[in-house]
Every structure is written in C-alpha cells, then in structure tokens.
Amino acid sequence: MGNEYKSIDQCKTLVDFDQIKRLSDILSPDVIKINVAGFTSFINSPIAIIEPNSKDSSVELYEAENIEDFLPEDCRKARKVDRGNLCQKHREAEFEEFVSGKNRNPARICYKGGIHLRKPIIVGGKIVGLALGGGYKVASNNVSAEEKDKLEKIMSSILLDNKHSINERDAIYLLDRKNSQIESQSVKNEYTKFCGVVEQIERLSDGVFHSKRLATEGNFISDLFDLTRLGYTVSINEDKFKEMLVSALKKISYFCGYNKSLLLTREEKGGVFKSMVTVGFSEEVLLQPDENWEEFVKWNKIIFIEKNMKSLSLKINFDFRKLFERIKALTFAPSANCCFAYPISITPDYYGIFIFVNEFNEPLYSLFKYAKPFIDRLMEHLSTILKRYYAEKSSKIYFDRLSHEVLAPLGAIRNWAEFLKKRFNDLPEESKNKKLDDLLKECDRLVLLTDDFKIVTGKKEKIELQKNKIRFYSDIVFPIIYLLRPEADLKRIFIRYGDVYDFPELYVDLDRVKQIIYNIVLNAIKYSYGNTTIDVFFESKPEGYVVCIRNIGIGIPEGEDEIIFESGVRGSNASEIDARGSGQGLTISKELIEAHGGKIWFERGKTASDYKEIIFKVLFPVALKEDVKNG
Amino acid sequence: MAKILLIDDDIERLSPLIQELQFDGIHKVTLVPDIDRAFEYLQTPTPEIDIIILDLILAYSNKYSKTETLDGRETGYCLLKDIRSGAKGFKVNPNIPVIVLTNIRKDESLKEKITEFENVIFLEKPVTFDQIYESINRLLDSSSEA
Numbered sequence: 136m137g138n139e140y141k142s143i144d145q146c147k148t149l150v151d152f153d154q155i156k157r158l159s160d161i162l163s164p165d166v167i168k169i170n171v172a173g174f175t176s177f178i179n180s181p182i183a184i185i186e187p188n189s190k191d192s193s194v195e196l197y198e199a200e201n202i203e204d205f206l207p208e209d210c211r212k213a214r215k216v217d218r219g220n221l222c223q224k225h226r227e228a229e230f231e232e233f234v235s236g237k238n239r240n241p242a243r244i245c246y247k248g249g250i251h252l253r254k255p256i257i258v259g260g261k262i263v264g265l266a267l268g269g270g271y272k273v274a275s276n277n278v279s280a281e282e283k284d285k286l287e288k289i290m291s292s293i294l295l296d297n298k299h300s301i302n303e304r305d306a307i308y309l310l311d312r313k314n315s316q317i318e319s320q321s322v323k324n325e326y327t328k329f330c331g332v333v334e335q336i337e338r339l340s341d342g343v344f345h346s347k348r349l350a351t352e353g354n355f356i357s358d359l360f361d362l363t364r365l366g367y368t369v370s371i372n373e374d375k376f377k378e379m380l381v382s383a384l385k386k387i388s389y390f391c392g393y394n395k396s397l398l399l400t401r402e403e404k405g406g407v408f409k410s411m412v413t414v415g416f417s418e419e420v421l422l423q424p425d426e427n428w429e430e431f432v433k434w435n436k437i438i439f440i441e442k443n444m445k446s447l448s449l450k451i452n453f454d455f456r457k458l459f460e461r462i463k464a465l466t467f468a469p470s471a472n473c474c475f476a477y478p479i480s481i482t483p484d485y486y487g488i489f490i491f492v493n494e495f496n497e498p499l500y501s502l503f504k505y506a507k508p509f510i511d512r513l514m515e516h517l518s519t520i521l522k523r524y525y526a527e528k529s530s531k532i533y534f535d536r537l538s539h540e541v542l543a544p545l546g547a548i549r550n551w552a553e554f555l556k557k558r559f560n561d562l563p564e565e566s567k568n569k570k571l572d573d574l575l576k577e578c579d580r581l582v583l584l585t586d587d588f589k590i591v592t593g594k595k596e597k598i599e600l601q602k603n604k605i606r607f608y609s610d611i612v613f614p615i616i617y618l619l620r621p622e623a624d625l626k627r628i629f630i631r632y633g634d635v636y637d638f639p640e641l642y643v644d645l646d647r648v649k650q651i652i653y654n655i656v657l658n659a660i661k662y663s664y665g666n667t668t669i670d671v672f673f674e675s676k677p678e679g680y681v682v683c684i685r686n687i688g689i690g691i692p693e694g695e696d697e698i699i700f701e702s703g704v705r706g707s708n709a710s711e712i713d714a715r716g717s718g719q720g721l722t723i724s725k726e727l728i729e730a731h732g733g734k735i736w737f738e739r740g741k742t743a744s745d746y747k748e749i750i751f752k753v754l755f756p757v758a759l760k761e762d763v764k765n766g
Numbered sequence: 767m768a769k770i771l772l773i774d775d776d777i778e779r780l781s782p783l784i785q786e787l788q789f790d791g792i793h794k795v796t797l798v799p800d801i802d803r804a805f806e807y808l809q810t811p812t813p814e815i816d817i818i819i820l821d822l823i824l825a826y827s828n829k830y831s832k833t834e835t836l837d838g839r840e841t842g843y844c845l846l847k848d849i850r851s852g853a854k855g856f857k858v859n860p861n862i863p864v865i866v867l868t869n870i871r872k873d874e875s876l877k878e879k880i881t882e883f884e885n886v887i888f889l890e891k892p893v894t895f896d897q898i899y900e901s902i903n904r905l906l907d908s909s910s911e912a
Contacts, residue, residue, distance in 0.1 A: 538869060538870065538871055539823060539869035539870065542869040542871070542891050542892060543776055543779050543869060543891070544779065545892055546779060546869075546891045546892030546893070547778075547779035547780075547781070547782065549892045549894075550780075550782035550783050550786070550892065550893075550895070551782045553782070553786075553894065553895055554782040554785060554786050554895075557786070557895070558786070558789060561789075570782075573781070573782075577779070621778045622778060625777060625778060625799065707832075710825060710826060710832060710835070710837045710838030710839075711825060711826060711827060711828075711832070711838075712825050712827070713775070713825050713838075714775070714823045714824050714825045714826070714835075714837075714838025714839065714841060715775075715776070715823065
C-alpha cells in the first residue's frame with residue numbers, strides 16, 4: 136500500500152479557493168442549526184446541533200471501556216452487520232424528534248456516549264472554533280481521579296457551559312496534558328479526540344495551525360462556515376487557510392480514512408461548479424494511489440467537507456429515504472454492511488447527497504465504481520426535484536409581487552370611490568374634481584399595468600404595433616410625468632426634461648412607447664435617492680434617436696447588467712429602497728422597443744460613495760423618423 | 767380620537783384612506799413613508815401614538831437584511847417583532863395595537879405568523895373604510911379593557 140502523500144503541487148491544483156469562498160455565500164441560513172458532524176465511530180450520531188444560545192445543555196456522560204456499551208440495547212443485541220441500520224433508525228427517530236420539537240435538547244438527541252455537540256469555543260474573548268466530540272469522562276484508571284476530574288470539568292466547560300467558553304488557564308492545561316506520555320490505548324484514543332479541540336486552541340495560542348489529523352482540518356473548515364452562518368465574524372489568515380487545505384488534501388490523497396468524510400464535487404462542462412457528493416467513512420479506507428488516483432481525480436474535484444442536511448426533504452416534502460434505500464441496496468451492499476444517504480441543501484445549482492458508508496473494506500476507487508451510476512441518477516433526480524421546488528417558490532414570490540402591483544392602484548381606486556360616495560356632499564367642488572382626477576389617474580395606471588401583463592403572458596407571440604405619428608414631448612413625456620409627479624414629489628425628486636421638446640416626430644405605436652418610457656421613469660423614481668434630479672434628454676446618433684433617462688440612486692450591482700432585463704428579475708439591491716415591483720418593467724420595455732427595431736441598455740455614470748448614476752438609453756432607429764415622411 | 771402612526775411607502779395610494787381617517791378630526795394620522803423614518807419615530811422618547819397601521823411590504827433600507835425581510839416582502843413583520851420585543855431602542859409601548867396591511871392575499875401561513883402576536887389585526891388590501899374603523903375600534907377597546 137503506497138502510503139505517501141501526494142506532492143503539494145499536485146494538491147494545489149485540486150483546490151479552487153474561489154469556489155470555496157462562493158460556497159459560503161450560497162449556504163442557506165435556515166439550516167444553521169442542523170449539521171452533520173464527523174464520525175468517530177459508527178455508533179455516534181451524525182447529527183450535531185449548533186445552538187450557541189441554548190440554555191438546555193444537560194448531557195448524559197458515559198463511562199465505560201467497551202465502546203459497545205454505548206450502543207442502544209437493540210443495537211447491542213443485534214448482529215454486527217445489522218447494527219448500522221438499527222443505529223440509523225435511532226438517529227432518524229431522534230432527528231425527527233428534534234425537528235418536530237418534541238425534544239429540543241441538543242445533547243439528548245444524540246446517544247449516550249458519543250455525543251457530538253459543537254459549541255463555540257471562546258478563548259480570550261475570541262471565538263476560535265467549535266467544540267466537537269463528546270462530553271467525555273476519561274475511560275481509564277490509568278489517569279488519576281484528580282486529573283480525570285479536571286479534564287472532565289474542562290471538557291464540560293467547553294461543551295456544556297452556556298457561555299461556551301474556556302478560560303486561558305484551562306487551555307494551557309489541556310495543551311500540557313496533551314504532551315504528556317499516555318500508555319493506555321483507550322486513554323490515547325480519548326486524548327486523540329481531545330486533540331481536535333486542543334489543536335483549535337493551539338491555533339489561538341501561537342497563531343500556527345498544527346494539524347496532525349485530517350479530522351481537525353475538515354472540522355476547522357466546517358467550523359469556519361458554521362461560524363460564518365451563525366453570524367460571527369471570522370477572520371482567518373488566507374495563506375494559512377490555503378496551507379491547511381492543501382495539507383488536508385495531501386492526506387485525502389492517500390485516503391487515510393481518519394473516520395472523516397470528504398466532500399467531492401464534480402465539475403460540469405464549462406467549468407461550472409454544479410454538484411457535490413459527500414462520502415463518509417467510519418473505518419479506514421485506503422486508496423491505492425498508483426492504481427486509482429488519476430481516475431479518481433479525473434472523476435472528481437475534491438473541494439470541501441461534508442455539509443448537512445435532511446431538512447431539504449422536509450421542505451420539499453419528498454421521501455428521499457426510499458430513493459436512498461434503493462441506492463443503498465444496489466450500491467454498497469456487496470462491500471459494506473451499512474450505508475445511508477441524505478440530500479445536501481441547497482439551491483437549484485448547488486446540491487448533493489451525503490452518503491455514509493460503514494465498514495467499507497475496499498479501495499475507495501471501488502466505491503466510486505459501484506456508486507457512480509447511482510449517484511449520477513440520484514443527482515439527476517435531485518436536480519429535477521430542486522428545479523421544481525425553486526420554480527414553485529419563485530413563482531409564488533412572483534405572483535405575490537404581481538398581486539401587489541395590481542392591488543395597489545385598485546385599492547386606491549376603491550378607496551377614492553368610497554370616499555367620494557361617503558363625503559360627496561361635504562366636499563367643495565374643487566376638491567371633488569381633484570379627487571376624481573386622482574381616481575382617473577389610478578385607472579390610467581391600472582390600464583398601463585394591464586398592458587404589461589398582456590405582454591408578459593403573450594410574449595411568445597409577435598407584438599402587433601399600431602403605428603402613428605407622435606410628438607415625443609406632448610404625447611409621451613408630458614402625460615407620463617403628469618402621472619408620476621405625485622410619486623416623484625413624495626421623494627422630492629425633480630424631473631428635468633429640457634431638450635425633449637426638440638425630439639423629432641416618430642412613426643411608432645403610441646401606447647407601447649408610452650409604456651417603455653413610463654416603466655423606465657417609474658424605475659428611475661423608485662431607485663433614486665430623495666432630493667435628486669432625474670434628467671430626461673435625448674441624443675441624435677447616426678443610427679437613430681436615443682432617449683436618455685438619468686437618475687442618481689442605489690444603482691445596479693455589477694454583474695447584473697444582463698439579468699436585469701430578464702422577466703421577474705429585479706436588481707439584487709432593489710428592495711433595499713423599494714420593496715414593490717414585479718420585475719417585469721424592463722423586460723417589457725425591452726420587448727417593445729425591439730418590436731420597433733430599436734434597443735434598450737443602460738450605462739453607469741458617476742459614482743460617489745453610495746450615490747450611483749445610471750443612464751437608461753432607448754434607441755429609436757432612424758427608420759422610424761423616415762416612416763413619418765413615408766406615412 | 768386616536769393618534770395613528772401609518773407606516774407605508776405607498777402613501778399616495780393611501781391618500782383617500784388618510785383623508786377619510788382625518789375627516790372632521792375623527793383621527794389624527796402621522797405618516798411615515800419608510801423604515802428609516804419609522805425607526806426614528808419609534809425611537810423618540812415619547813412617541814405619541816395609540817395605534818400603528820403598518821404595511822408588510824416595505825423597503826428594508828439599512829435597517830434589516832435582504833434575507834430576514836425576504837427581499838422586503840416581510841419588512842413589516844420584522845418591524846412588528848422588534849416593536850413587540852422592545853428591541854432597537856424603540857420607546858413605544860411594546861403592546862401597542864397594530865393593524866398590518868398587506869397586498870399579499872390568501873397566504874394563511876403569513877396570516878398565522880402575524881396574528882401570533884397579540885393586539886394585532888391582519889388585513890388584506892384593498893381595505894374598506896368599515897374594516898379599518900372596525901379594526902381600530904376593536905383594538906382600542908381591547909387595549910383599554912386590559
């Protein structure tokens with residue numbers, strides 16, 4: 136067995152740090168409380184709960200030499216080959232209890248014994264990581280009672296104390312204790328587990344990350360993301376972080392096992408990071424590097440640690456279990472006595488499965504060989520489910536916005552009518568007329584909106600234009616500004632339209648062009664800061680006449696230049712300043728101007744601090760002017 | 767006469783409702799058109815209000831995050847939570863009666879979430895004057911009984 140590390144260079148080529156960074160952005164915040172911990176043995180729960188604010192932290196500690204003593208009774212009595220499945224059932228039951236709220240105690244949802252709590256460790260006021268591993272009692276008589284007591288207290292303070300903190304004196308004690316000679320294998324095992332915590336403390340104590348175990352490195356990366364998702368600010372030394380990842384990869388490269396799971400990602404065509412497969416090992420699984428490494432690398436891109444979660448199945452109401460049962464039966468049965476799988480998060484673009492394999496005694500390569508077709512099918516299945524789920528979700532949001540758009544003017548119309556009916560006789564004539572004008576104005580806006588819907592719903596059909604000769608100022612700009620003036624006044628926005636008087640007569644569909652300009656001016660008002668000016672002006676170009684609408688406001692985030700014109704899309708910062716809007720305005724404007732042979736785009740102007748200038752431009756081709764002569 | 771704080775960024779369209787509420791001095795309405803000014807008002811030492819009418823969909827500005835407000839769709843809910851918990855340095859009575867208005871219709875889970883709070887009435891737009899008057903009276907009656 137070739138137990139040599141791959142070279143650092145070889146490993147470096149496997150790390151895509153940008154992708155790792157991106158991963159932290161896409162992790163769903165609603166899953167922060169459920170995480171899959173590392174595996175120290177197959178009896179341990181894979182589920183750990185991160186609850187930094189939890190007040191209920193009673194943990195049943197174990198004290199025994201024989202690991203089998205920690206098994207639930209039915210598991211203990213079962214044949215070894217059946218234990219994994221039985222334990223899995225226990226885990227699932229506990230998980231369900233947690234999810235349903237029957238048992239929210241993070242400690243009690245795990246087994247007696249291998250308790251996988253993770254809580255932030257704070258040393259010197261800084262969070263340095265999450266405590267992991269059990270609330271141990273040292274299971275050996277080789278350690279003095281006094282020392283056992285001391286260690287237990289420290290571990291308890293890390294794991295159970297509501298403050299989740301360890302003082303520096305205790306940290307130093309742990310460091311000292313780690314360096315002492317330990318004879319007993321079981322105590323060594325315990326201390327090996329402690330080391331995960333100790334090494335995190337070491338990172339703080341001397342600023343250098345000494346990792347001797349992949350588990351620690353994996354957990355460290357995991358912790359970083361956990362902490363980030365919990366809202367903590369984690370500052371890391373990027374070089375150290377990279378070094379650590381490379382170090383982890385070196386170890387992965389010959390698959391020392393280390394009871395850890397790996398996250399493997401596949402890169403689809405075009406280099407887009409699409410999916411993830413996590414494989415967990417409870418026992419040492421060795422890869423024969425000479426034989427299999429290249430193929431493994433070819434098939435996978437090693438990126439990251441395991442991530443949760445089962446909550447997706449709860450969210451999308453799909454019984455993944457049946458699917459995984461099948462995978463389990465068909466894939467791993469020949470070589471492993473237990474396996475299970477969970478879907479991992481996340482979005483239509485980022486998803487994966489978590490597969491845990493117990494006592495898999497063949498080279499890792501074989502696992503992939505057996506698993507690949509099934510994983511592929513599962514991934515395909517997941518992809519379909521996720522797409523459907525997110526399509527439904529986004530269509531709900533879309534229709535909520537749409538109904539908001541319609542109901543706002545409708546509500547105003549209703550209330551104006553109600554007001555006039557109720558107070559008609561008490562109002563002076565002038566006021567009556569003003570209110571009737573307001574009512575009519577809302578009706579007009581509703582008509583424009585209805586035209587928008589027509590285009591959205593029937594946009595695959597060709598847009599029929601009814602062209603006429605129009606004067607840009609009197610037929611378009613003036614009525615729009617009249618309609619939108621109240622909205623602009625509310626934000627003290629001044630609309631300037633000086634040279635638009637000189638805009639040439641065009642042969643266009645009046646209603647459609649009105650819609651185009653209305654949508655853009657409305658957006659300009661919505662996304663402008665108060666007390667600013669919106670400029671409407673035009674430029675003559677050889678290819679036509681360009682109407683320009685310039686505003687100063689939140690701007691459009693970089694990278695959204697194209698999608699901003701897509702149906703149902705609003706700038707990612709839009710709701711910061713205006714929570715209304717269906718994201719259809721620009722799509723419609725684009726379609727309508729293209730039906731006229733023109734185009735629409737925007738340019739970024741000056742930027743000062745948060746004030747960003749955006750100029751939307753609409754090109755009316757010169758032919759539209761020629762048509763006036765011909766028409 | 768009740769002192770009403772109206773938090774809604776679509777004030778123009780609420781104009782008839784406001785005029786009705788203030789007609790002949792029936793009620794006194796203070797308008798707050800965005801979340802920043804809502805914060806400002808609620809943080810004043812003695813905000814003089816008996817009841818809040820709050821729109822659910824509001825721009826979140828720099829007060830809340832895009833995620834927690836579901837892209838602005840539940841900014842009103844976030845504000846309501848903070849009012850009830852007395853967070854953000856709000857000086858207003860945490861149990862102040864609140865009418866939550868929304869254009870999102872027939873969303874039972876949303877309604878459930880909002881009405882979990884006491885002293886809250888959830889109304890879907892468009893609202894009638896009768897609905898508003900009835901809600902104001904009901905909330906004020908129950909708070910005076912308490």
